[in-house]
Amino acid sequence: MNKRTLKKVLLLAAAFFTMPLAMAQHIFKGKVVDNITHQPIEYAFVYANKQSAATNKWGNFQLSLTSDTLTLTISYMGYQKRSVQVKSSDQRLVIALTHGQIDLNEVVISPHLSNNSFHTLSALDLNLRPVNSSQDLMRLVPGLFIAQHMGGGKAEQIFIRGFDADHGTDLNVSVDGLPVNMVSHVHGQGYADLHFLIPETVASYDFGKGPYYTDKGDFTTAGYLNYTTKDALDKSMISLEGGQFDTYRVAGVVDLLGGKAKQNGENAYIAGEYNYTNGPFQLAEHYKRFNLFGKYTKQLGQNNKLSISASTFSTSWTPSGEIPERVVAAGTTAIDDNGNAIKILAAANTINRFGTIDSAQNGKSTRTNAIVKLASDLENNWTLENQLYYTHYTFQLHVNSTFFAEDDVNGDERFQNETRDLYGYNGKLSKRSYLGNATLISTLGIGDRMDRTYGTLYSNVTEKYQFLDAISQGNIKENSLNAYVDETLETGKWLFNAGARVDYLHFNFHDSTQNKAVISPKVNIQYTANEQVQFYLKAGKGFHSNDARAVIGNSGLQTLPAAYGADLGLNWKPVPHLYINAALWYLYLQQEFVYTDDGTIEPGGKTRREGIDLSARYQLAKWLFADLNVNLAKPRLVGEANGENYLPLAPTFTSTGGLDFKFNNGINGGISYRYMHKRPGNGNYTLTADGYYVTDLKLNYTQKRYELGLSIENLLNTKWNEFEAEEVTQLRNETAPVDQMSFTPGTPFFAKLRVAFFF
Structure with missing residues (x-):
């Protein structure tokens, strides 16, 4: 073969092999x-x-x-x-x-949604279901239930995936990247009070179940929940509400710059909210809450976006607390015949379920936040995000759930107090690489969080708030450093995601220190067969941290007990207007944390949970939508005999669902239910936490300039218990403590009217 012929062959070969690239x-x-x-x-x-x-x-x-x-x-x-x-x-x-209009036919099951398999559910539910409280926002998450047992000012008790997650121990909660969970909180590890969030400012939320996400660290065992506030308003709004039990709410969001500024990439708005209610209890709750929020965003050139937000929140309330089951049967009250509150009364007068044993209980809390974020779209498909945040927080609570069981002279009144400063940084560098028709997304993240508490005190006091003795007292310093790497490869119908995260925690209490690190690997695999069917497998390790007081106190508890989990799931559109998500899941914890009434933390032992999650969304007509969530779980203590291995209050069967409608003439709303099956009240199931079924109704008439609304909680006026727990209690007239379930009654029929103006 001569040189000319060889050259032609090489040129033909090069053309053959480069043709796909040229095409x-x-x-x-x-x-x-x-x-x-x-x-x-x-x-x-x-x-x-x-x-x-x-x-x-x-x-x-x-x-x-x-x-x-x-x-x-x-x-x-x-x-x-x-x-x-x-x-x-x-x-x-x-x-x-x-x-x-919302049309489920537009929902496409795509291999490009990374590992956010719940995005469709969250977007659909937030668009369809009216919300006007942070509680409404939390209930949007399929399988997540909340309960109040010390008045409306405290963080909600959270139940999800077979967990009584206390106030956030096993659910990582954040807003715009700002952590809501409080480490080493005086009322419970991971305490997540979301009441500072004004619902009208929420643009979207995302959630994930299990410990499978590299950018989520502490408390991500059952999963995570993150809310994102709006960068810009499509309209301003003022809302007025009034309802039973002396309930009032005034809320507003106001655009400060207007349409021309939006076109130039500049936005600013403020939002405010005031709430008041006396609640359905015989002892008026006097619940007050004030919220203020402001946000400014500015496009700096084509590739940089600056976001600055600040919020402040304060609340106070007088809770009725929990009531032992025998009290209602015996007719005990804390209200005399003239309707006056009495501190602690023997069983003498008649009451209903909404009475009070100890009217000396009360609470106050404040939180002020500031967030600065700079997001940069760099050259060559690189992106960089830098975020700084700060929180100043206070909490005070007088609580008594055992009455005279431990001190039959002074009573069991306790006082919890803390002031906290929280500083933090989140950074993330990402690179998107295109390899033919495949895409590789590489991410490196780092973060730092510093908590400083001042005057942290858990003490015994008299019913007149006189100090008796300290259960625990001292300032806490806790630092948390983290770094993670994450790689996601999208190729054809497949998506492969793998990553690892390292968290390093430093605890300081009474000038004693301890350090601990944990490495958490994650892997997610997704296969999209077509636009109707997608399968996914998630596996990973997570953790929840222990309280610094327990760590330093050498109580024998693990510092960063791990959680190991796996999900095998399916996203499916069998017909154009039906979307289904289902998953089989398993989760193992090295140790549960059990928080007791005297402020100590007891080792809960190793636990295992397995279950099934099912969510379905169906569009029955252009204007009518149905939703159904069914969540089954089998939570058990590992290493104990059958019948002695139940996890108290852990949910085993929950379900939510409803019908929502949106007519072109502005009429919209929906009817929904939530069901909690009965569950063990203690480890051997000799005590039972009763289940409940509650129905809610919301109706609105929405026009361009105004909206009229009616909401009814507990439409059928069901008698139900919002919260129940085993307590060893003793009343003033009793000679010995009694081990029994105590409860907080759920809200009876409760109607509210609303009028809103848009401008």
Whole structure:
């Protein structure tokens, strides 16, 4: 073969092998935004010529196609589908979507949604179900139940995936990257009080179940819950509400800059909220809460976005607390015949379920937050996020749930107090690489959190708040450093995600210190068979930290007990208007934490949980939607004999569901239920926490400039217990303590009216 012939052969071979690359060399890039706020839309579905992509949090997408001219189709639930003619891949596309009707037919099961398999559920539920409280927001999460047992001012008790998660021990909660959970809190590890969040400011929320997410650390055992506030308003609003039990609410969100500033990438708004209620109890709750929130965002050039937000919140209340079952039967009260509150009364007068044993209980709390975030879209598909945050927090609570069981002279009144400063930093560097039709997303994250408490005190006091003795006292210093790496490969129908996280915690109490580190690997695999069926497997390790007082006190508890879990799940659209998510799951904990009435932490032992989660969303008509969530769990203590291995209060069977409707004439609303099956009250199931079934109704008439609304909690006026727990209690007239279930009654029929004005 001569040189000329060899050259021709080599040129033909090169052309043959580079032909696929030449056919796929047209790269289309663009951004999808909201047409009113001009804010990016994440998870919008973009497709053309049998190729597809999903927008990232910046609203950006990229498609690699063989043609230089084509029609792009963009869809996202709650927006009108749009088609765009593209004549050249050199165009930098900015595509604005207009709000439209919700249509489940627009939901596409895509391999591009990473490991956020619950995005469709959260987006649909937030769009359909009206919310006007942080409690409403939490109840949107399938399988998550909450309860109050010390008045409305305390953080809710959380139940999810077979966990009585106390006030947040096993659920990582955050808002805009700001941690809500409080480490080494005087009322319980992981205490997550979300009442500072004004619901009208929430743009979206995402959640994940299990310990499978590299960017989520402490308390991510049962899962995580994160809320994102709006960067911009589509309209301003003032809302007035009034209802039974002297209940009032005034709320508002006001745009400060207007439409021209939005077009230039600048937004600012403020929001405020005031709540008051006396509640259904005989002893007026005098619950007051004030919230204020402000946010400013500015586009700095094309590639940088600055976000600054601040909020403050204060609340006070007089709780009725928990009541032993025998008290109602005996007719004990803390209200005399003239309706006057008495501190602690013997069984003498008649009451109903809404009476009070100890009217000396009360609480106060404040929280002030500040967040500064700079997000940068760098060259060559790099992105960088830097966030600083600060919180100042106070908490005071007088509580008595055992009455005279431990001190039959002074009573068991206890006082909890702390002041806290919280400082933190979150940083994340990401690189998106395109390898033909495959995409590799590489992420490196680092973070630091510093908690400083002042005047942390848990003490015994008299019914007149006179100090008796300290159960625990002292300032706490706790630092948490973390770093993680995460790799996600999208190729064809497959998605592979693997990562690892390291957390290093430093505890300081009474000038004694202890350090501990934990490494948590994660892996997620996803296979999308087609636009109707997707399978996923998640596995990983997480942890929840122990209280610094217990760690330093050398109480024999593990410092960072691990959680190991796995999910085998399915996303399925068997018909165009039906979406189903289902999962089989397993979770093992090296140690549970049990918080007792005297402020100590007892080792709960190793535990195992397994269960089934099922969520379905079905659009019955253009205006009518149905939802159903069923959650089964088998929580057990490891190493104990059958019949002695139950986990008190751990939910075993819960379900929520309902019908929501939206008519074109502005009438909208829905009816919903929540069901909690009875469950063990103690370790051998000789005591029972009763189940309940409660129905709620919401009706609205919405027009361009105003909205009228009616909401009814407990529509059927069901007699139910919102919270129950085993307590050893003794009343003043009793000679010995009694081991029995105590309860807080659930809200009876409760109606509220609302009028809102938009401008």
